[in-house]
Amino acid sequence: MxxxxxxxxxxxxxxxxxxxxxxxxxxxxxxxxxxxxxxxxxxxxxxxxxxxxxxxxxxxxxxxxxxxxxxxxxxxxxxxxxxxxxxxxxxxxxxxxxxxxxxxxxxxxxxxxxxxxxxxxxxxxxxxxxxxxxxxxxxxxxxxxxxxxxxxxxxxxxxxxxxxxxxxxxxxxxxxxxxxAVSVEDVSGKALMDLRLLLGVAHGASWFARWGYHFFKGSYGVTQEAYDRALRVLSSLRIEELIVVLANTGQSRELRRVAVAYRNLHLPDRDTKPLVTVRDFVRFLLELKHRPAAQTMPLPPSPSPAPLPRRAMKKAVRKGYRDFTKVAAEMQSRWPLRRLHSSAQVIVDALKRHGRKMTRQEVREAARLTIGDTGLLDFVLKSLGDCIVGDHLVRRTSNPTSRVLEFSLEEFPSPAPAAAAAAAAAKTEQNEDVVVVARPAWPGALQVERDLLTVYRSMLAAQPEAAGKVLDAKHWVKQWGLQDDVDDRLRFLVMWVPNQEELEELTRALPPPEVVVVEATASVGELRAEAERAMRDTYCVMEGFRVEEMEGVEGKDWEPVLLGGAESGALVWVRGDGTDMDSVLRYEGGADTWSVGCACGAQDDDGERMVACDACDMWHHTRCAGIGDGEPVPPLFFCARCGRSVMAAGQM
Structure with a gap:
């Protein structure tokens, strides 16, 4: 709109x-x-x-x-x-x-x-x-x-x-x-950690995979098979095995502390398996990082919930208000009680930040920034109306004009300090006089981030080869098809076929075909004209291109394309003249024709630092040649093969 x-x-x-x-x-x-x-x-x-x-x-x-x-x-x-x-x-x-x-x-x-x-x-x-x-x-x-x-x-x-x-x-x-098609180089990081390694171990793919991007090309010769194998090794590694590999190091002791702390915090239920593997821990820590900060003290008036005298609770019950602690305990939910509590607190925090009434969709979108589980979020929103969460009352009312449900926040009347002290003292005599709303204690986001960094560094130290393969998988691509099912237009992939003279001047593979769209009633001649226009309009070297021959569609120029045996989505070949083969603006990769032949298996430029051999003129990664990232390239460089040849010639 x-x-x-x-x-x-x-x-x-x-x-x-x-x-x-x-x-x-x-x-x-x-x-x-x-x-x-x-x-x-x-x-x-x-x-x-x-x-x-x-x-x-x-x-x-x-x-x-x-x-x-x-x-x-x-x-x-x-x-x-x-x-x-x-x-x-x-x-x-x-x-x-x-x-x-x-x-x-x-x-x-x-x-x-x-x-x-x-x-x-x-x-x-x-x-x-x-x-x-x-x-x-x-x-x-x-x-x-x-x-x-x-x-x-x-x-x-x-x-x-x-x-x-x-x-x-x-x-x-x-x-x-x-x-x-769109490519992206995944070099995203957070707090000294590369997200492609963290999310790869946790979810088996890059962050960009959520939008349909897939592994396309790795640096240093990393293939899809090598990437998948490295992820399997890392994600299935048991924490105990990691501790053994790092035995007698500071990392081992720190990793053991992290494992014990979060296993005690993580209470398995019927829907959650125990924390055993590296993948289990990384997933749990990533989820925990977005929870509210730790609340360990016994519920001060703000921001944590205060003890509520039973009289106040009875008054709230008479008005139809409910304590969300009891509501959550009575709900038949597949989520543990701690997750229901923390989700309700996230919703309250969102309402406090906005300071006004919010529609259900607005509350949902705001809370989704912290809670990734939309099913959990919808479940809590359904049950949160007229509930007391901490020292706030969550109201859910219908807008009289739009009839849309709206959420708002009200301060729930806390007892005066003297009354609160009296209630606390009375608790020792009669436990029923005070109702205490308990909240699970979660570590803060910074602590979780530090512990996540511990697990991350442990992976790098224990499995450097597998972790390196994942870190070298940087290039991801999303591809879109022709999307040919939404209208009656005809779409073709038109491939330029160079003549013999042009073919001899080409130094690289043929470019991909060009998309050409015509009406369903288009003739063969109109398709030819549109293919010519597309080539001229798109590429620098083809501004003067003229189509002389077209294959893949039969018929005279005035005959309909559909009668020529070609269907929408088919590949059509065109030949012609007028291509400017002398132009320097030929290939997106530039006019250079240098070749890559690195020991890692790379056959093309991957954006990493390289050096050319002064004997064979082949390019090699400096890392594979033993040259550190901070070291200068030597004035004279021979690859391993040429170096052996030079040494052999010198011994003759």
Missing amino acids: ALVGADPTGRRKASARIYGLRTFLDPGCPTDFYGAFRDNVRRFVRECADIEERATAGMPTWRTLLVDEQSGLVVPLYTVEECVRRSPIPFCDYCRCSGWSHHLVSKRRYHLIIPADGDWDKPLRPDAFFVRSHLLHGLLHCNGFGHLILVNGRDGGSNFISGRDFMGLFDRLCTALRVR
Whole structure:
């Protein structure tokens, strides 16, 4: 849904369209896109954005305003169109490191940027493409391939919006505009820990796997099989085995302390298995890290619940209020009592932060930032109305206008200090005079983080090879199909087939086919013309390309495509002339034709530091060659094979 209102940045007098941050580009919101990406992105900036009066380093810039439904803040999403021919950096390092060096250079690149919180009311800087403090930065080539360069949530500088929300927005945008594939280099970390190792051990995949990204390419020759095997080794390792391997070290003693502490805290029930393996511990610690801080003292008036005299409790019962402690104990739940308690406290904290009535959906979204189990959250919300949690009363009422359920918070009347002291003294004489609401004691987030770091370092020390394989699995990709089942249009993958002379000049594999979309009634000639237009519009070397021959579709130019034996989604080949084989803007990986032949098995550039052999001119990882990250590359370097040859020649 689009709202029309004043531009909150005050830079434009005309009204601006504002969309919901979490619903923008859902199906039909505000529209649907059915063409190829190169056409969809032009329509996107035309219909869903406003042109900025000030360009970014001379490049046209559009802005889309998105409102955060929880806080009411308005967030700018900028789209910058970069003309590759005028760019000081025409080649793409992200393509080179992602295994897409053979792609032809696209004529346009689109940068999607949400700047840092403090820059929302400012125009983009001229060097915006190189700023690392953006909350979101994606790069999309006009052929539909792209790269997620960075996403920064609350741990990366955002004060209001989570990284999940930014990822959800970027994923919806790519899906709606029919992007073909997006790569990401997973180097995310937290508190001296690499998340790809932590989450890989806990869940078997990267954080980005939640949005459909899969392992694509590892550094240092790591394959999918090696990555999966390393995860199995680490996740199935028993904590006791880890302690034995690290025996007689400080890490062993610290790991033993962590194991004992959390096994005592973790009381298994019918739905929770004991903490045995490294995966069990990492999962539990990650879950525990998002719980409320520890409450170990006997319930002071605030923020912990105070002892409630029985008279006050009886008065509350007469009014229909219930103590959530008793409600939770009586509920038939598959969750343990401690989880119900902590979830209720999270909801209370969310209501306190907002300081106003909140709809059930608003409460749910706010609490989801801490509680990942939506089933647990829905169960507690259903039972929390008119309940006492600590020294607060949670009210649930129906809005008389919208008839939507709303939650609010009221201070529950605590006894005066003298009355509280008297009640505490009376407890020694008659235990029934005071009802004490108990709360489980959880370690604070910082303590859990320190203990998680202990387990993390123990994995690295005990299984350095397996942990290294997981850490080297950095490159992930999400791929979208043609999505050919939503309308009557015909979609084809058109493959350029070079002639013999062009084939001799090519130094890399053929690029992927191009997406071409035509109407269901299109003729063979119209398909040929659209294929030619697509090639000319997309690639620098094909601006003068003319289709002379097309295979995969039979028939005369005026005959319908469907009568030519081709179905939507089929592969079609085109030949022609006019390709500029002399252009330096041929491959995204650049004009260099250097080769990789490292001892680790890598056959292509993976973005890691390399050095060329001065004898065979093959590139090798400095790490594999025994050169440390902080060491300079020697002025003369021979790989192992050439070094042996040189030594053998010297002995003759």
